[in-house]
Amino acid sequence: MSETEIDRRILLRNIAWGGGGMLLFGGCTPGAKSGATGKDSELPAVEGAEIVGDPGQFPKMFKESPEFAQQVAAGRLPAVAERIGQDPLVLKPIHEIGKYGGQIRRGFIGAADFQNANRFCSGPDNLLFWDKDRSHVVPNIARGFELSADRTELVVQLRRGMKWSDGHPFTADDILFWRDDIDLHDAFSRGSGTPKLRVRNKPVAIEKVGAHTVVYRSPAPYPILPELMAGITDVGGQAFAGPTGGGGFAPKHYLSRFHPKYTSEAAANAAAREAGFQNWTLHLKSLNSWALNPGLPTVTPWITRRPINNPPWELTANPYSIWVDTEGNQLPYIPTITMSQSKDIEVITVRVVSGQFDFQDRGLQVDKLPVLVQNEKRGDFTVHRAPGDSMDCAIRINLAYNKDAEVGELLRTADFRRALSLGIDRDQVNQTFFLGSGTPSATMAAKNSPYHPGAEWQLKWATYDVAQANQLLDRIGLSNKDEQGFRLRPSGNGRIRLNFQSANAQANFPAVGEMIRKQWVQLGIDVTNQTVAAALLSERSLTGDLMLFISNVATDDPFANPDTFLPTVPNNIAGMIGIPYAKWFVSGGKDGTEPPEPVRLLKDAMRLYQRGLEADKAARIPLGQELFRLHADQVWSIGIVGFGLITNGIYTAKNNLGNVPARVYNGNQVKTPVNTLPMTFYYR
Template identity: 30%
Template sequence: MISKRLRLIGFAALAVMLFTVLACSSDDDADTDTAAPAPAPAPAQAPAPAPAAAPAPAAAPAQEPAKDDAMMEKPTFEGTFKGTFVWDGDHPTEFSEAPTLAAMVAAGSLPPVEERLPNAEDVMVVPVVDRIGDYGGTWRRAFTGPNDGQNADRLMMDMVLYYDLNGTDVIPNVAKDWDISDDGLVYTLYLREGMKWSDGVPFTSEDFVWHFENVIIDDEINPTRDGQIGWSGVQVDSFAAIDDYTVAVTLRERKDGFLDSLANYTTGGWTLHGRIADGMYGPTHYLKTIHRKFADDKDAFDKRVADAGYENWITFFKDNASPLKSTDTPVISPWKMTSPITAEIYEWERNPYYWAVDPAGNQLPYIDRISMTLTGDKEILNLKASAGEIDFQHRHIEMAKVPVFKENEERSNIDVQFWGSHGAVGLSINMSYGEGPVEYEVDEEVKKWLNNFEFRKALSLAIDPHKINEVMFLGQGTVSQGVFSKGHPFYPGDETAQKYTEHDPEQAKEILDSIGLVDTDGNGIRNRTDGKGDLVFITDYAAEYFVAYDILAELIEEDLAKVGVKLALKAMDVSLFKERRDGNTGIMMAGGVGGGRWPALLDRWYESGSAYRTWYTGGRDVYSEDSIAAEPTDPNILRLAELADLAKELRYADRKDLYIEGQKINVDNLYGIGAVGNTPAFNGVIVKKKYFKNVPPQAPNESPLQNPGIARTVQFFIEGGKNDSE
């Protein structure tokens, strides 16, 4: 652990050195500045509502804590989400646009804003958190490379429906409304009349029907999908265009959870699912040009694919459909990629056809462009954030650096915010180790102990969650198993949340002794019962991840060593992670335990390579396709599968009893050992410039909800319309 603490000290020292250089350069710049730049033209302001007549704008978010106390403010889900992104005020009838777009209209290179937006009554109105924003500016971020696709996905909020700020209520988004048939099989989506793709082509029901018939159920593109949309676990029988702006989606069997899938990343939007070829819709007019079935000359098409360096047309199709890789693919997101994720500067510029406005009728987004600088070294990325070179970043921001960020708030003109998440960090156990047609020699001794509840209980008691909380999370988390946070309607209660979290190494030793796992040679490590020496458990962790899982792994290793259990830590990059997951090779993993959107840990076991997930999904999601599958025999695990199935048949808000039962099964059996929950460490530590506005103090921090998009990035703005480098 000394090396990790030295690393943090080194980061702080490097930050001071950089600030010295920045201070000197700022003085030099001041001598040459002749005048401050004029602020960007302000958008039209929303008219004040008539007293006691027009509905008030959305309730203001809870008061931001004083800056000195912000670091000590624990993330909570108890009464903090006061705002709503449902607009109940007067609908604007006149519209304004960004000055850059107005100039293009004046030059004749772009149609007027009224022609670019949907019909006036169908334009989506997005309430603003603080005030009507200022147009202009570049939102500076950092990304780590081509595998960092979620860096942009999370900003683009192009799901068919979306969650409100509370993370529970489904509200309109791409679709302005929806109906569900009495039998729960037919979902009718009502699109926004006059809405267009970023190239000006109408966005219609054909973009749903064609995509399903020629991508989702195409035997070459998706040979095993069998009608499943995204990662929803829901199989669709058909899409039908009732008219240009009405589409009917018929499910094979009733799954009321499909409504929630339309609002989260499991079906997602075009930005995320375009590159995977498994979403709800796509730009028909463009996709026909890269789909082999629609090529008049198949030989010429094949030559085009080969000349572009592809071995097959499927990869060619996915790459050229990807909004992250292809500048040709149209989008309906607020920004469109102009420099790909494979470049050193990854950029997105405003979509002139975006279909939403603020309450005053100003077309969104406010911000002109997003510019992400390739920063593979996360130490450097966090250093840039602390130096004020990033305008808003949540991804790859490390909890351990918060003291440095706080120290430099005034000097770098930055704020730090925390958005807490459900679940916990701890030790995942691969309950399916050795199951299925694995291609390795199964260590039966290891397998025996993984499946021994008393052994897992001893591990839980040996781990010190309070130390993990202090070292990793500055005391900001809550000692807990991997359950929903307190205050959420699905919280299983203190008894379940706190079960087996007490730190009692002496009891852990007694349990291990009682089950026959003893140190027979006196070297401090408990021995195998098959006479083959020390018992060692290979424990994986994700290297260079959003959370400092290397520190977590070392802390757990230290605690277990004190009771004689030996771990062999193994750092993994993304490629090795996938290889071990697919091969069901993992034994234990230090990382996340549980998750806030899923009814059963079964849905999350892919993190430690579980064959049970693949058995459950049938290999029909991105995390389990081509992976080893094995059917569980443990009745409790089979019950988790039943709960997961039942949950898909209910709306998210109606799943309380199922979620609580699933959490209790997981905790009672310790299929995953939680330590600290309710932390912002995974994508929830936000560093932003003080001039970066309309950011809620708190919002749900869950991957399926795609934060910060759930806070409506389109209404974020840079005060004055320019960042401090423009």
């Protein structure tokens, strides 16, 4: 019997012993009192490394790792000061200055888990980013920014002397190349570009005013643009969005060789076919994938040495990293990250428990929290908890579903959705799968969010009321049932059948689907429940084959992060609320499908959203509150449990790993846990 099989038996035995309930223990997270989840226990304050913005406080001299020093001595690298440039990104580590050396071992689940590295070791590579509390936007790989008084112009200043990982200068030309030759190119977006750079359906112009300065000129006030650049959006960094044609910048000197504008259509397509791609656009997207292409120049602290599709996935320190500590040591301290592939989520937990991973977050599900804590000493690690700011578990509904016309019309009927929501026992789901760590809720902002519309909306159409649910279904004409008690279609031609498709990802969403399937039997609603690979789910969302999809819904900010909440994304699974509707909104009615009468209020919601993009923060608050009222009342998605540990809320770190935050702000916009700033981690 293998070691993994033995560890799996230990894991399953401990889970059975833990029983899925509340297991009391001390010190799960430094500063915690007790409790398996930390929902009611005292957690440490949010902490993190700080960006030093005052040039007067910058270190005067720079140092580097022994490996890079050897390469400099051998003439294979320029001096460290030349590699970093005039404007380093200076970090003050949370606890202490570290030392060089070691390897961080992590795990990932196959090629579909490409965001694993983006959410850990990408820097992040946003031009702008959030401070540790997500209270305001700060410069990141850009050295500064300024919004004009009328909110129509954003000046972004780049770091002088900053270079791509191959040593080529990073300049304004890399931003313009991305915007003009990728984002706005007909082959990528039919010329419309990312919705994040459109205001009133008109494009934001980007102008170069110097090698290290660009100006974003909007046709109307657009004060939210810095927040979009700081978040997980199409303009939120190459590592996240490069493979889909986004990012906000791209290495012109490298990618232009494969672009027809700089060669020819024939040459670009010939190179694509030689590489195994149908056309040059697919080839270019693949080349711009940090996870797949070790030859891609990046500005991340680590660069890919061995790609995700040839595991183990390996990354190594970027010799041109702009990150340094307050004593001038070039970061990262730890030169190598190695991610081994696990065949499923359960194996990730097994390997953490047996001490094989140094830092892990992805794949740690809440129901495994008791066994993780029980084995802290055995694996020489500490479990950290960071409750999130969004809906962790919800049913996303494809409101544009048309593969079955009758079912599609039902899904577009508000009272049908309300009945389905009333038929869910959220407390049972929360206790069974999430150890009570979440809050049963409609799709809603967190209570401490300025966008929360009031306590009376938290459970709008989200209490467990089977009687009311059945009354609603009867009232909309679904009173006829077959011999097994399942409701018949309006046409009478067979029973209504709904379909869940979900992946075992942040949580065991297919198991949640199975519980809800059984609960909906009391409503006379028949459901099939499928476990589907994440990559296949993405494909099916684009073809309209997904009907109901259990996952998380980001509700931290309906303006900066609307993609799973409103029909704003036309090209990936985030837009499953209605991809044809998203195409219609994004194109100004030129493409896609206009929302029909039953979901006409989506138009009102999108008008509120557009108004919010042009408003300052204070003016956005009432608009956001109205958006949540609309969403909760119309049940455009069915919120189940939120604001707990399900989404990136658990991370484990070896006890000899220094500068690990006891707790970080957990939010989608800050790409948690990349905001732990692992480039400051070191081995004691």
